[in-house]
Amino acid sequence: MMAADYMRQKLTSFTEAVFPVRGVRDQRQHHLLRPGNEIVTSLPLQMALYFNVFFFPFWIITCIVMLDLKFLYLQEINQFIYITVYVIMSGTEVMRLYLGYLGNLQERVPELAGFWLLTLVLQLPLCAFILLIGSMPFPVERAVHIVFLGFVVFEVIIGYIALKVMSNHQVMKFHLQQFDDVIEMQNGHPYSETDPLT
Template sequence: MAEAISVESTTVKDNRVVFFEHRNRIIEIPNSSSLSLQIILFVNVYLSPIWILSSLQFFYMHAFDESGKHNTIILGAALFLISAPLEVGRLYLGYSGNLNEKIADFAGFLILSLFIQQPIAIFFFYIVHKAKVFWLQIYLQLLVAALIFFEIVIGYISMRRMTRLKAQQFHILMLIEQSNKNR
């Protein structure tokens, strides 16, 4: 299908705008990657190991506590075992979907963030807050939940923009293909 489209040249300038040159006309389509989402993902990538170590330390310290909250701690530890590996995959999908403009990866990132990681982060904040632990762990859990919330909001806005621009690219390529058939 790509061979049927005779675009004289396609160039990428500054990784921001794609230019299609067709019949001495230049058609430009901007890149739809979100810088603000990328900054939040960058912060989250470096915060995740700290969050994982802090959560491991919390569950280790409270696993044999005599406070009678064993069910909550066991549930939290089980959720942690699920969420820690998912966090790595979620951040990879976020990077890949945002920088490479892959809609499927970006949608996977948003789904994992909204339906799995955000509820787990809120539950961890609840557990840590009720356990009356060191204030740094409470703020760390709050920071992780806030970062995921902002990733969801900014990611949704970026996803809408990305799908619109991908649809424009598709329509432009279809118009070029149609004009080549009519020659």
């Protein structure tokens, strides 16, 4: 373990000697103590997304099997509605889970906002529609829709809280960066205009 740390330290020193970067180490040490650089990834949202990813294939397989069993007994309009809703929900769910993972783990506000909007505008109404207005529901079908609706409602609430915290955090980081830039200008830039190397 000590040999690996020693090797890492030597490689870091060599890299900084060959590719000099202006005060990166000082800035790193400085920013580690700043209040705007803590991680704000939402653990409850990530747990919900994690379990939702595993539940989604079970949900879609159950929906397809149940639709196949009752397809011939449905009216043509209901057949069309079911197929359309399941196709839209499946495509939206893949995109929604991807944006949720990306936005939450990498702290990207646009992706997290896209996840939250897809959850609120598409998945929540469609899931409620299938659960409440769907015709001839089997008990298994109703059970998987209730669990799916539980995931969606929980992710709408937790996603809103995570989005609010993350956007406030990004604003604070922006203001801290502006403050650091002002301090750097007041203290003098490492590479001034009189430096012959610039």
